[in-house]
Every structure is written in structure tokens, then in C-alpha cells.
Amino acid sequence: MGKTLAQKIFDAHLIDTPAEGVSVLSLDRVFCHEITTPIAINDLVARGKDRVFDPTKIKAVIDHVTPSKDSKTAEQAKTLRDWARRNDIKDFFDIGENGVCHAIFPEKGFVRPGFTVIMGDSHTCTHGAFGAFAAGVGTTDLEVGILKGVCTMRAPETIKVNVTGTLPEGVYAKDVILSIIKMLTVNGATDKVIEFAGPVIDGFTMESRMTLCNMAIEAGGTCGCCYPDMVTVDYLWSFISKEFSSRAEALKEYSKWRPDDDAEYFKVIDFDVTTLEPVMTVNYKPDQVRTIREMEGTKVDQVYIGSCTNGRLEDLRIAASVLKGKRIAPNVRAIVSPATPLVFRQALAEGIIQIFMDAGFCVTNPTCGACLGMSNGVLANGEVCASTTNRNFNGRMGKGGMVHLMSPASAAATAIAGCIKNSPLYKG
Amino acid sequence: MKNFSGKILFLDRSDINTDEIIPAKYLTELTKEALKPYCLEDLNLPPFNPKTDVAGKSVIITRANFGCGSSREHAPWVLECNGINLVIAENFARIFRQNMFNCGLMAIQLSPEAIDDIFKTFAGGEAECSTDLDKLVFTISGSGVTKEYKFEVGKFDFELVKAGGWVDYADKKY
Known part of the structure; x- marks a missing residue:
């Protein structure tokens, strides 16, 4: 039996199976913002473990309340800022350079097909748009990610949503994902990965794919994923051009992270958007x-x-x-x-x-x-x-x-x- | 290990989200203890009153998809601050469930039928839950009735509860 996109990524990152159905994965990226990270930082300091597993794999941004609105948010920002400096985290984005985490990290080329990504933020599923496995976690998971570069996940089953037909003019990725959430309900994808596939998704820009994957969590999904293709390569090209001799070469490499044709799904849904209206x-x-x-x-x-x-x-x-x-x-x-x-x-x-x-x-x-x-x-x-x-x-x-x-x-x-x-x- | 027995708070609704458990405006607090007064503040579920109905409770029993929405671990923390270390529901949102076990707290799933039976038998009056972690049984009593409900807990989840959480577990092992 073939593998889904998430299964392939899990297999490539598996470092332990502490119990049946539980995987401990190595992490390619740990993203941090100033709301959920400071308590993890303070706990690490209190434990005498103020260090990071790899400063090049950790990216941090002040984005939720910026510039700080009061003394408490100023303290949160300072905690993150001081931590990033003393742990030599070069990719830290402060006032003047900062943006919303799930927009700025992709824009900087930090997410690649096949990556494992966690962040203390439920909309981390956005990064699955690149053919990555990206999941929101709590502060404790984040803390362990920062310290050890690992995360535990239940082996996910996958729901595949085939988006077919022709999207009418004036109807967008947001209308598609809201309609999919309506179909799945708010916990229809709990503990599941959602693969968004089909000709409509193939025709989407990376921005539209991110809009789509961003809201996978609103159906309870662990991650929303799109398959890496030339749209992905083109978006990333300025960051990866030194790694590959050509875009075709990059596409060939990234195509490893597409599911097998005979992959086993929890459920496959066909969604024809030809008559979809704005919702x-x-x-x-x-x-x-x-x-x-x-x-x-x-x-x-x-x-x-x-x-x-x-x-x-x-x-x-x-x-x-x-x-x-x-x-x-x-x-x-x-x-x-x-x-x-x-x-x-x-x-x-x-x-x-x-x-x-x-x-x-x-x-x-x-x-x-x-x-x-x-x-x-x-x-x-x-x-x-x-x-x-x-x-x-x-x-x-x-x-x-x-x-x-x-x-x-x-x-x-x-x-x-x-x-x-x-x-x-x-x-x- | 923490205490997993005591008086029950019944929340008879599905999809109670983390914004309802602890509103975002309190996420600027830098200690877990500071969250204590705001537990379930935005939950609009009459006759539930967050100001008077949380105190003294140790167990929440609720319906489906509890803890959906944001990844904020402030949700388990605010429960823990108020002495609530156990939530029993039909099912949970993934991040909330993981956060509970990561903190050494328990999020336990029972069948919709069992949850329904608990609500029909005990909700509306005072009830207590006694948790037996060896036999994996909840004994619920109230209004002169006592009933037992068997439960399951994943092996790894249980190890986290025994270790006191994921940080200590992971630090030793990885």
C-alpha cells in the first residue's frame, strides 16, 4: 500500500515510537512568537536549560501585539527578544521588520517541501501549503521542540479533498475552504491531515494555497497540505537556486513529497466548485x-x-x-x-x-x-x-x-x- | 501524580473552544497563576456562571470537541490553576488533548452514550467523580445514585501523566 504525503514525511523524520501509534519526529523548523513562547523560555531558564537545539532551525517573530500596547506585552516582547539574542537566533524579526508569522516565515523561504514544522500557534497548518507537515502545538511541545528539536504526534490519517471543476470569477480560496469546513464540520478532521488536491488547487497561487491550508485547523485538522509542484518551486526559487541546477531539478527532488497513487485515505471527498458562490x-x-x-x-x-x-x-x-x-x-x-x-x-x-x-x-x-x-x-x-x-x-x-x-x-x-x-x- | 477526583462541573455543549476557556486578552499574563480568575469567562451557557460555578470543582464533564480553536496552553493551565486536572468528554481537539497530557493532566474520552448517560443521571445536581487509575474506572455519585464508567488511556499519555509532563520525559530520553 502506498503512502500519503504525511506518512512519507513521518517516515523520514521518525526517531522513536514510544507507544503504538505515537511518533516522535525530528523537527526541521520551530517557529516562535511572543505570546506562547515566553512562558516556555521562562520555564527553560527556571530548569537551568536556557539553550536551543539548533539556532538556525528556530525562527522567531513578534507579531501578535506589536508595537507593544502595554507593560505586559512589552515584557513578552522583551522576553522573546532577549532570548533570541542570547541564543544566537539570527532569524528574529522585531519591530520594523516583523509581520504575521504565517505570512512572513513562508515569504522568507523558511518552509520547504518535506519539512516538519511546529509552532505554538494553531494556524501553523498554513505551512502545509508547501508540501510540509506543519502543526500547531502548545507551549510545552514548543518548549521541548526548542530544547530537543523533537515533537510527538499521533500517526495521522489523511482526508483527501479533490477540488474539481472551474472556480467562478470572483470566488476565491477563502470561499473554497469555508465551504469545505462546512462539509467537514468543526471536528470532522480532528487528528487528521487534509490533502487539498485536484485541478483547482493545481491552478492556485502559493498565496491561495496558504489561505486554504491556514483554515484546516477550523475543521480540527492537524495540518492542511498541498502537493509540491512548479508553483511551489517558482515561489521558493530565489531561496533554493543555489541548491539546484534548474527548476526542473528542484521539482524532481520535491516530487518525492507527493503521495503515492495507491495511498490509503481515511476519506476522499470530491468537491466540484463550478457553481460555488461567495460565502x-x-x-x-x-x-x-x-x-x-x-x-x-x-x-x-x-x-x-x-x-x-x-x-x-x-x-x-x-x-x-x-x-x-x-x-x-x-x-x-x-x-x-x-x-x-x-x-x-x-x-x-x-x-x-x-x-x-x-x-x-x-x-x-x-x-x-x-x-x-x-x-x-x-x-x-x-x-x-x-x-x-x-x-x-x-x-x-x-x-x-x-x-x-x-x-x-x-x-x-x-x-x-x-x-x-x-x-x-x-x-x- | 496530580489529583483526578472531586466535584464535577457539567458543561452541556459541544465545541467549547479555547477562547471561551480563556479569552485572548489574558494571554499577555506571564505566569500561569495570574490566569486563575478568568477561567471559562467567555462561556455563555446559562445557567453556568464562571464567577461562582468553577470554584471547588475538580473534574469537567462535557460533550464533543472540547478545547477546539487556538493552541494556547493557557486553557489547560487555567483549569489546573483552579484545581481541575481532569476533563471527560466525547472527544477533544488534538492540540488541547496533547497540551493536557503534556502538563500531566488528563483528557479522557468516553463514548457519546456514556457521556449522555452521565448527563441524564447526574447533571443538574451536585455530583462527584472518583478516579481509579489502576482499574481505569470513574465512579460517579450524586443524587443518591452511584455508577461506574470504564475508561481507557493511551500508554504514552499515561506515561506523561506519571512523569509529570512531556518536558521531563523528553529531556531524559532524547
Whole structure:
């Protein structure tokens, strides 16, 4: 019997099987941010083990609340900063160079096909877009990862989602993944890896693939994966050109990390997106999904475009194409957070930031803040936000607030209308 | 090993997420103990009142997919700070379950039928759970009724509980 993508990566990284079905894997990357890492750092210090397994494999960023908003967040940032310096972690991104972790780490070329990656952040599944195994973990797993370069995982079964047909104009990766979560439900993929495959995914950019894999956790998935192909190689080429004589050579090497044709799956789902419409979440669970059309006219107070789900250049371009020459409705305030400094620079160079500002958006620095109600766009009780983020849990963006998750195109159209509205890019 | 017996807090809903267990605004705390007052603060599940109903409880019994959402280990920590070292549910989100065992706490799965029976028999009144880790049996008593429920715990998970968590275990072995 053949192997799934995750099985191949597990086999290549297996260092121990402490019990049946439990694998201890060696790690290629341990990513860190300032919210979940400091308590691990403090514990290592208290244990007299203030060291790291390999400073070149650890990457760290201050992203959740940045610049720090108060003394506590300043202390968290300082803890991470001081630790990175004394342990010689060169790839540490501080104010001025920092961006949302799941956007900046791929952008720096840190994730490669076949890698094992952990981070103390549930949306670490994003990095599976490169054909890697990437999983969110808690602080204790992170601590052991930092110290020993290992992590324990139950051997995952895999759900394969074949995305077929032709995605209509104005319908995006966000609409696809929200629809898949609706099908799977919020724990339909618990302890499972999701492989996203099929012609629609083959045609997706790396940005769209990251949007897709980012939300695997919202169905309970351990990791969402796409297969490495020439799109992956092209995205990584500036980082790997010294390792390979040609792109074809790189593709050949990375193709090791595609599943076998006779791989065994827990479940295979075929999803034809030909008639898919733009969708959004309602209520407080990410599997509660309806079409934008059904919800049109619902008033919103805030629109937020950004996050590890939809804060990349592709997302900002799409939103700007809707916003160009328009103003947001007077009942709405709107915020855009380019996910990284590079996204910000490119958006400036392309005139996209100008379009957002002319439309009446507040442009913030790259940060996660608003998505989890920590800073830069927290909702008041009873307020409604149309958001390109990934969670609509009760209180997520502020106590008593309602979050409707949707694509950047839908969010931009909603900002202009002042209420939920399909974007003119969707002609359905 | 920690204590895994005591008064039960019944939370009769599936998909209770980590934002409900400990809201993100408290993730800026630098010690686990500082989280204590905020346990389940954003859980809107009447008549549950986080201010009065958490104190004195040692065991949570709930439905499916408990601990979904964020990876924050602050969720098990805030339970532990409040003396809750055991959660019994139909099933758990992966990261939360792993975080519990990594801290030497227990997240134990029972069948939907068993969970349903526990809710029907005991919820609504005061009930206690006595955990026998040798026989792998929960003895639940309340309202004049006592019932036993067998459970399973993975070999590796149990080793983590005995070792007091994953850091000590891994440091010795790898």
C-alpha cells in the first residue's frame, strides 16, 4: 500500500515510537512568537536549560501585539527578544521588520517541501501549503521542540479533498475552504491531515494555497497540505537556486513529497466548485456557512482585511480592485493590515495603499492584533465585523462582538455598501 | 501524580473552544497563576456562571470537541490553576488533548452514550467523580445514585501523566 504525503514525511523524520501509534519526529523548523513562547523560555531558564537545539532551525517573530500596547506585552516582547539574542537566533524579526508569522516565515523561504514544522500557534497548518507537515502545538511541545528539536504526534490519517471543476470569477480560496469546513464540520478532521488536491488547487497561487491550508485547523485538522509542484518551486526559487541546477531539478527532488497513487485515505471527498458562490460565516462556529447572497443587507460596524489567512499581496490586490475610486459607507470603519513589511512595501509601490486610504481605510502596521481581539481593531459589545480572518468564535475580536468571516473581495464590497454584499467581481 | 477526583462541573455543549476557556486578552499574563480568575469567562451557557460555578470543582464533564480553536496552553493551565486536572468528554481537539497530557493532566474520552448517560443521571445536581487509575474506572455519585464508567488511556499519555509532563520525559530520553 502506498503512502500519503504525511506518512512519507513521518517516515523520514521518525526517531522513536514510544507507544503504538505515537511518533516522535525530528523537527526541521520551530517557529516562535511572543505570546506562547515566553512562558516556555521562562520555564527553560527556571530548569537551568536556557539553550536551543539548533539556532538556525528556530525562527522567531513578534507579531501578535506589536508595537507593544502595554507593560505586559512589552515584557513578552522583551522576553522573546532577549532570548533570541542570547541564543544566537539570527532569524528574529522585531519591530520594523516583523509581520504575521504565517505570512512572513513562508515569504522568507523558511518552509520547504518535506519539512516538519511546529509552532505554538494553531494556524501553523498554513505551512502545509508547501508540501510540509506543519502543526500547531502548545507551549510545552514548543518548549521541548526548542530544547530537543523533537515533537510527538499521533500517526495521522489523511482526508483527501479533490477540488474539481472551474472556480467562478470572483470566488476565491477563502470561499473554497469555508465551504469545505462546512462539509467537514468543526471536528470532522480532528487528528487528521487534509490533502487539498485536484485541478483547482493545481491552478492556485502559493498565496491561495496558504489561505486554504491556514483554515484546516477550523475543521480540527492537524495540518492542511498541498502537493509540491512548479508553483511551489517558482515561489521558493530565489531561496533554493543555489541548491539546484534548474527548476526542473528542484521539482524532481520535491516530487518525492507527493503521495503515492495507491495511498490509503481515511476519506476522499470530491468537491466540484463550478457553481460555488461567495460565502461567509454566521454565528460563532466556522462551519456555520451561508452564501453572501443569503445574508446581503446585514449591517456591519467594522471591516477588517488582514491576518495569516488573507493579509497577503494577492488579497490586498483583490480588495483594492473592488475599492478603487470608491468610499466606504459612513456607518462603517475599515482597517487593513498588510501581513508583512514586504507586502506593505509592494502594496505601496503598486498604489494599493493609496486606494485603501482614499476609500477611507485605516492602514495599520503588520500584526495579528485585531483577529484575536488583542489590539488594533477590537470590537465593542454588540458590534459586527466583516473580516478576512479565520475565527468567528464568540468574543474572538472583542467581547460581545460578532465576526463574519469572508474573502477580501466580499469584505471590500461590504465596506462600500455598509452591509453584507457580494463583490462586483462575482458575476453569478 | 496530580489529583483526578472531586466535584464535577457539567458543561452541556459541544465545541467549547479555547477562547471561551480563556479569552485572548489574558494571554499577555506571564505566569500561569495570574490566569486563575478568568477561567471559562467567555462561556455563555446559562445557567453556568464562571464567577461562582468553577470554584471547588475538580473534574469537567462535557460533550464533543472540547478545547477546539487556538493552541494556547493557557486553557489547560487555567483549569489546573483552579484545581481541575481532569476533563471527560466525547472527544477533544488534538492540540488541547496533547497540551493536557503534556502538563500531566488528563483528557479522557468516553463514548457519546456514556457521556449522555452521565448527563441524564447526574447533571443538574451536585455530583462527584472518583478516579481509579489502576482499574481505569470513574465512579460517579450524586443524587443518591452511584455508577461506574470504564475508561481507557493511551500508554504514552499515561506515561506523561506519571512523569509529570512531556518536558521531563523528553529531556531524559532524547
